[in-house]
Amino acid sequence: MNRSASIKDVANHASVAVGTVSNVLNYPDRVSQRTKDRVLKAIDELGFVRNDAARQLRAGHSRTIGLIVLDVGNPFFTAVVRAAEDAAALHGSAVLLGDSGHDAAREANYIDLFQEQRVQGLLISPVGDVTERLDLLRERGVPTVLVDRLADEAKFSSVAVDDDAGGYLAARHLLDTGRRRLAFVGGPTSIRQVADRLQGARRAVKEDADATLEVLESEGQTVLAGRSVGNSLVERGREGLPDGIFCANDLLALGVMQSLTMTHTFRIPEDVALIGYDDIDFAVSAVVPLSSIRQPTEALGRTAIQLLAEEVESRNPTHRSVVFTPELVVRQSTKAN
Amino acid sequence: MNRSASIKDVANHASVAVGTVSNVLNYPDRVSQRTKDRVLKAIDELGFVRNDAARQLRAGHSRTIGLIVLDVGNPFFTAVVRAAEDAAALHGSAVLLGDSGHDAAREANYIDLFQEQRVQGLLISPVGDVTERLDLLRERGVPTVLVDRLADEAKFSSVAVDDDAGGYLAARHLLDTGRRRLAFVGGPTSIRQVADRLQGARRAVKEDADATLEVLESEGQTVLAGRSVGNSLVERGREGLPDGIFCANDLLALGVMQSLTMTHTFRIPEDVALIGYDDIDFAVSAVVPLSSIRQPTEALGRTAIQLLAEEVESRNPTHRSVVFTPELVVRQSTKAN
């Protein structure tokens, strides 16, 4: 069997018209039970599978939406992807996933590919700035929603998480559990996420007159970078040590934790409380389970799809931006003394 | 601009025939420079983008291949995905990615979707056994390659990694660095990967008459499961302790490491050597950098695409299975005494 069966083959085999087969597939109520049975039997016998290309051609658009993420390996995006897939399934569409890997050229490739596929719309976490190509897409009327990046509402809808609020939440929690000499670990501050989280932390500390915040800039956002910051803290000795540390992400926090616990000079949370950001899977299984700030990834993904659906349905292009507030997850590393 | 421009619009605008526009797009050499310029100008002015559905319909197949993985969050699959995308790009095709999340229903959905899309072929890490649906696909002549699972060569091509060899490699390394009382941590042994790795370790231990292997079954493959095994080892005290531990994956190994280092009774690697499996990103940044067994994910992805290309091109269905040998990565946790 070389060429797969078409609707015409099914029609012949069941001795009906092609339109009838189509009706069985799309409007079963219009067809009598008898013919429906015959047609379904023929479909089964021939192993007929709808040709989506032909269907799309006629319909003028596909039933898929494009999703371009910066890095499928990042648990944050993985979760968004999953939520988006599930939400899209409810709308009867499927998600085409592209991974730009922070590479503008790959991103451009995917944008072009998805445009040729006539996707219903596009969800994208853009590499760097909103590019020309993306603007062009918008002008051509392809509904587009930016993910994890705030956008000019005149141009795009977008969903993002409020990092300032997350920073505030983390610092507020440390303060509320009695800590007074806080430290922020993260860097470089040129990264928007890091800067916003720090700003939120500053805001919380200002509210308590007797509290202080020290900034320890790290070289990157890895476990190793965290460990190196931790080591410098250990060298300082007991008197200079902050009693509450907020790390810009969980990897940093795990590194700091390794340094502090290895020496056995400091106990977490008795001597120092420690909180991270992102609530990655490893947070719960750290030596001391790590408190963290959780981003509502499922809601983000779901909302992205919903905004996209709104754009697709409404003819006139009004855009919306939705900002989510992250959530505090308390574990042992910040238990009150 | 409501409906996007078609090739016919371009033809009118440039005052040429539709066939000529098509030639400019597909066989630029057949067209004179003068008309080519005119057509390209028209394409640009109208913002024409090829409609892939129409192209596919005519061609009878798409330029995409489907890839269904068990879990995009798993670093192993993420790496395979990336390699497959790059390799496919070289062949001029794009990858449609689906995440079954170990769920047979989602897997089935993707198989159906991809079939409607008339993908050129399918790469799949099946949930559980090779299902009926997959067999059907094969019978319908959709080239299919199984990833990370050995297959009956009469039916499918496949790429996989030799877990027995990996187990052997890990145990052999412990033995070669002077360890004699080995322990294997992993479970449940009903998982093929776990069983194979254990079997390989047994094979290595048999080669050294004075060496022993003890099996410590864990409840799952997580950090917590590892920690609980580790704790029971600590309770045993110094005399009963193995001097070399091989864990069925890195998460387990990290858990065991946490237990042993926290108590400060045992040192790694001086008292106990520890080796994991998978070489996840966290392995290098553990408290004691963890030795591990690395799977050649890039080669796996690349080869999967290549096998698929072979199936697509050759009319007669001969299948190949490629088995990769994993690689030992030595770090501090198994340094010789």
Add this chain to the structure above:
DNA sequence: GCAAATATTTGAATCGTTTCATTGTTACGA
């Protein structure tokens, strides 16, 4: 048993591209 109303079925037209046999054009050697 008949007309009207309703339910079912039909099949030609359409979507946008590629293909390919045909026609038109140019250049060159005899």
Add this chain to the structure above:
DNA sequence: TCGTAACAATGAAACGATTCAAATATTTGC
């Protein structure tokens, strides 16, 4: 000047599904 390649451009036919006005069957009410 003519014949013949070689090259360019043409446009109708095909791909497979959906749509919809028209044709045909069936049911209903009287």
